[in-house]
Structures are given as structure tokens and as C-alpha cells.
Amino acid sequence: MADRVRTRYAPSPTGHLHIGGARTALFSYLWAKKHGGDFIVRIEDTDTERNVVDAEEKQMAALAWLGIQWDESVDVGGPHAPYRSMERTGIYEEYLKRLLTSKQAYPCYCTSEELEQDRERQLAAGQAPRYIGRCRDLTEEERSARESEGRMSSVRFRVPAGRKILIEDIVRGDVSFETDGIGDFIIARPDGRPTYNFAVTIDDALMEITDVVRGEEHLSNTPRQILLYEAFGFKIPRFAHAPLILNPEGKKMSKRDESIIQFIDQYKELGYLPEAINNFLALLGWAPAGEKSEEEIFSLDELTDIFSLDRISKAPAVFDTGKLKWMNNHYIKEASLERITDLAIPHLIKAGRIDSSINESEKTWVTRLVGLYQEQMDYVAQITDLTALFFLEEVEHSQEAKTVLAEEQVPTVIGAFVEQVKTHEGELDPEEVKKLLKAVQKTTGFKGKQLFMPVRAAVTGETHGPDLRESISLLGKERVMTRLETFLGQ
RNA sequence: GGCCCGUUGGUGAAGCGGUCAACACACCAGCCUUUCACGCUGGCAUUCAGGGGUUCGAAUCCCCUACGGGUCACCA
Structure with a gap:
């Protein structure tokens, strides 16, 4: 590997960053960084008709969010600028001219109707x-005849007959x-606008891309x-074609596939962490080799270390949403409570649970609340449903809760607890709650x-949930009293 | 239809000719816990899509079949 490794991710600005695109970008990035390239x-x-206004910016923002940093691009420039195809049209024209002159390409006057008919006939x-x-x-003569008819011409590459093209693919x-x-x-x-195959070849060659990683x-x-590389005498890069990503049903993903979230932005919004x-x-x-395979x-850094294109699988990969959730849960548990809280707050605000401007003590309260659920969240957006009972005026008792509350000792126990809470001075912190419950145990004999x-x-209206003392403490004296008295009054 | 590619448990997968086919998710059971969750322990492919070969020996090499997929655009 004599040359400095250079890889690229070359999306079209037609939509959001897709999981497939993100993976391709990640693989390319890892390979370059592994080699210090x-x-x-x-x-x-x-394809100017399909371009979407903010798509470029959004895709790059999503890439940046993932932590995939580029060395050269439209924003930071680089030695091979510009990095947008439509700003490179002069370059393509020059190369197009060469092919036309050498007769390796020729103008084609066929109309789309003619082409469509040909196609149908062949298929039939x-x-x-x-x-x-x-x-x-x-x-x-025939050419000028068509041109005087006012026919437009595109340019076709003359594919040589009878040759075999060998691709030495790192994966395949x-x-x-x-x-x-x-x-x-x-x-x-x-x-005059180039098509993908033409532009991508010239750009990759001129930008000295050594490894083309794509789907x-x-x-x-x-x-x-x-064929194009050969026609221009360009050095052919190494290729690595990664397998397709299938949806959880093992089917090819379609644009409107409900079985899977397809865009990085959406994962970000739901509270997935970039490292996950x-x-x-x-x-x-892809799978690591050797002892790492267990x-x-x-982390991104570790991946940079152990990643290798030749370990990419040839078989399609099924997107396992359950595994993603597990992995995200792992990173949520690993993350600091402050970070998760900051991610959770917008969700709570959006759900109308808390005010958009919270003060210090409210922030502390929210932090404790998030802390109660940190280890069981698959993604941060779940915080809204998870914490619902902390924001209800009155609770509805689940079937299991009703069964529990129908037990004989309940009025005695609850009555005693109400007494304890009522006579308690000051805030209900978890330690205090513990003491109060202890006192109830003493006076009633139930434990x-x-x-x-x-x-x-x-x-809480439920028979299960997070730590009871912390829950009661967070609910606060007032709400706890309301709920208990409502229950006793029934 | 032509040309390419793929096929290891429900899922991601290791495995590259030689012990009873790693590991993880999911699932099941048990432990922990006032409950849930977390965590811990154990169970979970007599078999590698099917069929033929090659070999002392194959998930691993070869061939065929089946199934799945990509592509054949003035889309990337």
C-alpha cells in the first residue's frame, strides 16, 4: 500500500442521511483513518431535478453528529476543490471532449420514446x-441531418466488444x-451535465481516491x-462493495418501509446516542477478527484500530432493531446522568411535562427523575412514557394494583402511612421516606x-416500578397525600 | 430474460480441511430485589439451504438444484 489511503463518501443531496449511507461513510472513514489517510x-x-434544498447540509450535519469527520469537503475545502459535482462541470467537459475526439464516445440522438420502445421490445x-x-x-451527414431537425444529443461511451472486465474487489x-x-x-x-458513472470516475481519479467503498x-x-478509467489512463482504485442492509423481515428496504427507521436524523431525535x-x-x-470477534x-477509536475492509461480509445484513436498542441501552447506562438528562429535557418539554425554562431546583428534580429510569431506557424519548405517573394529578390503579389494594391489611397500612406523611416536617427526601415506612412497620406490624x-x-397505581423511596420523594408530599387520601376516601 | 452476488440457530455472527460449530441479541429457567428494571448463573444449531462429488477427514474445496438479492436509467 504505497499510496496514502484516501477514501470518500459521495452522496447525492436528495434526502436525509440513510442508515445505509451512514454505514458506507463509516466504513470509508474507518479505513482511511486506520491508515492515517x-x-x-x-x-x-x-441530477439537478432531484436535488433537495437542505439535503446536503443536513446529511453533513448528521455525519458530524456521528463523529465522522472529513478532511476535505464542500465546507472545509481541500486540494481538489471544488467538492460539488455541479461546480466541476468545466472539468467534465474537458474529459468529455477527449473521448469524443478519440471516438471512444459519440453523440446519441435517440429520443426517450425510441429508447423506451427498444427496451420493451427486448424485454418482450x-x-x-x-x-x-x-x-x-x-x-x-446523418448527424448533421439529425441536428438540423433540432434533435438534442446526449453522449454515449462506446463499450468495446468481446472483452472481459475483471474487478478485484476486496470484499468479493x-x-x-x-x-x-x-x-x-x-x-x-x-x-452537458455528466451522469453518475462519468462524474464519479473522473472525480475519484482526480481526487486520488485509492479505495472506493460503497454498497x-x-x-x-x-x-x-x-472502462472509463482505462479510456483516460487513470489508475484504477481498489473497490470494496459492502452487502445490502435488509429490514428486520429480511426483505429489501423500501422508501416507505414501516418496519424500520431509516434515517440518522430520526435516531438522533429519538434519543439514540451516536456511539451506539x-x-x-x-x-x-462486518465483524472483527481474532480475539476481538468475541x-x-x-468505540470509534477502537473501530479505527481493528476495522478492515476484507472482513466485510458478502452476505446481506439484516437490520436487527432489538439489537440496536440493546446497544443503545448499553451506552445510555454508560453515559453520565447529566448528558442523558440534557437529552431527556426536550422530550419532557415537548410532552408538556415540564416548562421550557426550568430553574436550578427543577433541573435537579428532573435529573433525579431521569436517574430513576436511566438504566432501562432503550432510547431517551421513552422518558416521557416512563415517567408519566409523576405528572398525573390522580393515578389510575392497574388491575394488579387493585388486587393488592384489596388485601386486608391495606387500610391499616395506608392509614398509618398517611399519618406519618402528614405529621412529617419539611421535604420528603428518600432517607426520610425510609424512616416513615419504618415507623409504619412499627405501628402496624406489617412489613x-x-x-x-x-x-x-x-x-403509583402500579405494582412495579423504580425505587419506591426515591419515587415518593420525587412525587413530593402534596401529591403523595392527595393520592393516598383519594384512595382511602374511595 | 442476460450478467453478477449471496445462503451457518428467531437475529447479528465466529469459523478459511481435523476436539462435543465461538460470542452476542432475543427467548426460557433460576438467583438477586419490597416490585419492575439492572445484574448474575444456566439452558437454547446431533448441525452449517438441499443433493452429489474430492478427501483418511468438509460448515470449510468442486459441481448441480432451490431460494433470496443486485443490475441491465439522460438515479445515484
Whole structure:
């Protein structure tokens, strides 16, 4: 590996950062960083009709949130600027001219109607749909005739016949394609804008990309690009095609797939942590080697260390949402309570649970509340439902709670507890609650389940939940009293 | 339809010719706990899509079949 390793992630600005794109970016980034090389983000915006206004910015923000840092791109520039295809049209024109001059490319005057008919005919005849070569060998006269008709021309690359193109793929090994199976493909649209295969090849070559990492759907594009590399005498990079990501049902993901959340932004909003997403994505279609294969919790730095393209799997990877939740829960438990609280507060505000401007003591209260549930959250947005009972005026007793509250000793126990709370001076901190419960035990003689379950059921409406003393303390004297008295009054 | 690719338990997967096929998620059981959650312990593929070979020996190599997928765009 003589050259400095340079990889790139080249999205089109047509939407949000997708989990598949994020994984590709991650793999590319890890590989470059492992070798002390450069990671480039380049925007492939040649399909101007489909471009979406904020997409570029949003995708890069999502990448940054994940902690995937680029060395060269549209915002920070770099030695190969510009990094947006549509700002590189002059470059493409020059290379296009070369191909036209050498007759390796030719103008095509076919209309989309003609092309569509060809296609249908081939399909009907059970043939591979590909360009039939109508404009391949037009004479000068025929060309000018079409041009005087006012026909627009795109430019096609002349695919040589009878050749075998070998792709030495790091993931898949040697894969070969016959050029006879590839039709002459369009490299420039009538208005001169390059198509993907053309732009990506020139950009990768000029930007000195050494390793092209991308999804499997690009594998069959690769021979076309190799043809282009050859036509220009460019050095061919190494390729690594990562397997597709399937939804939890093992099916190909579609745009409107309800079974899976597909965009990084959405995970961020739900309160997934970037380190969990990275860790999970890294393991989607890749596994560490050797002794590390028994572990699965890895930081970005560790991943940078142990990642290797040749360990990428050839088989498609199923997106296991359960595993993602488990992993995120792991990182939530590991994170500081302050960090999780800061993430939780917006959710609580949005749900109308707390005010958008909270003071210090309220913040302390919220922190304690979040702390009560930190270890069981799969993602931070769950905090709203998890803490619901702390914001209710009155509780509704679950069926189990009703059963508990129907027990014989309950009026005695609750009555005694009410007495304790009523006569207690000052705040109810957990230690105080402990003492009060102890006192109830003394005066009533009930202890353990017979004591705690009725109190829990009456106060929270549930027979299970987090630490009772802390819960009562957080609920506060007033609300606890209201709930207990409401219960006794029934 | 042509060309490519893939197939290890419910899921992610290790395994690259030689013990009873790692590990993790999920699941089940037990322990811990006033309850839940967390945590801990144990269980969970007589078998590697199916069928043929090669070999003393195959999940690992070869062939065929089945199934799944990618692609054949003036989309990336």
C-alpha cells in the first residue's frame, strides 16, 4: 500500500442521511483513518431535478453528529476543490471532449420514446434491455441531418466488444463481467451535465481516491467505470462493495418501509446516542477478527484500530432493531446522568411535562427523575412514557394494583402511612421516606411485601416500578397525600 | 430474460480441511430485589439451504438444484 489511503463518501443531496449511507461513510472513514489517510465527502449533485434544498447540509450535519469527520469537503475545502459535482462541470467537459475526439464516445440522438420502445421490445423477446446502438456508427451527414431537425444529443461511451472486465474487489474477490453484456451507456446529458458513472470516475481519479467503498448495488456499475478509467489512463482504485442492509423481515428496504427507521436524523431525535449508532452500524456486515470477534462494544477509536475492509461480509445484513436498542441501552447506562438528562429535557418539554425554562431546583428534580429510569431506557424519548405517573394529578390503579389494594391489611397500612406523611416536617427526601415506612412497620406490624406493595400501588397505581423511596420523594408530599387520601376516601 | 452476488440457530455472527460449530441479541429457567428494571448463573444449531462429488477427514474445496438479492436509467 504505497499510496496514502484516501477514501470518500459521495452522496447525492436528495434526502436525509440513510442508515445505509451512514454505514458506507463509516466504513470509508474507518479505513482511511486506520491508515492515517484522508476521508473526503463529495457531493454528487448532477441530477439537478432531484436535488433537495437542505439535503446536503443536513446529511453533513448528521455525519458530524456521528463523529465522522472529513478532511476535505464542500465546507472545509481541500486540494481538489471544488467538492460539488455541479461546480466541476468545466472539468467534465474537458474529459468529455477527449473521448469524443478519440471516438471512444459519440453523440446519441435517440429520443426517450425510441429508447423506451427498444427496451420493451427486448424485454418482450426475453433479451437483456440495453442500448441497441442506433447512433453508434452514424456518418457525419446523418448527424448533421439529425441536428438540423433540432434533435438534442446526449453522449454515449462506446463499450468495446468481446472483452472481459475483471474487478478485484476486496470484499468479493475477483468478479468479472463481459463487455458484451453492457450496452453503450450515457455519460453526458444533452445539456452537458455528466451522469453518475462519468462524474464519479473522473472525480475519484482526480481526487486520488485509492479505495472506493460503497454498497453492493454499485457492483455492476463498476465495469463501466473501469472502462472509463482505462479510456483516460487513470489508475484504477481498489473497490470494496459492502452487502445490502435488509429490514428486520429480511426483505429489501423500501422508501416507505414501516418496519424500520431509516434515517440518522430520526435516531438522533429519538434519543439514540451516536456511539451506539456507529457501533451498531459497524457490525452490520462486518465483524472483527481474532480475539476481538468475541466482543461487540467498540468505540470509534477502537473501530479505527481493528476495522478492515476484507472482513466485510458478502452476505446481506439484516437490520436487527432489538439489537440496536440493546446497544443503545448499553451506552445510555454508560453515559453520565447529566448528558442523558440534557437529552431527556426536550422530550419532557415537548410532552408538556415540564416548562421550557426550568430553574436550578427543577433541573435537579428532573435529573433525579431521569436517574430513576436511566438504566432501562432503550432510547431517551421513552422518558416521557416512563415517567408519566409523576405528572398525573390522580393515578389510575392497574388491575394488579387493585388486587393488592384489596388485601386486608391495606387500610391499616395506608392509614398509618398517611399519618406519618402528614405529621412529617419539611421535604420528603428518600432517607426520610425510609424512616416513615419504618415507623409504619412499627405501628402496624406489617412489613415486606405487605407493607411496600400497598404503598406502591396506592401512590403509583402500579405494582412495579423504580425505587419506591426515591419515587415518593420525587412525587413530593402534596401529591403523595392527595393520592393516598383519594384512595382511602374511595 | 442476460450478467453478477449471496445462503451457518428467531437475529447479528465466529469459523478459511481435523476436539462435543465461538460470542452476542432475543427467548426460557433460576438467583438477586419490597416490585419492575439492572445484574448474575444456566439452558437454547446431533448441525452449517438441499443433493452429489474430492478427501483418511468438509460448515470449510468442486459441481448441480432451490431460494433470496443486485443490475441491465439522460438515479445515484
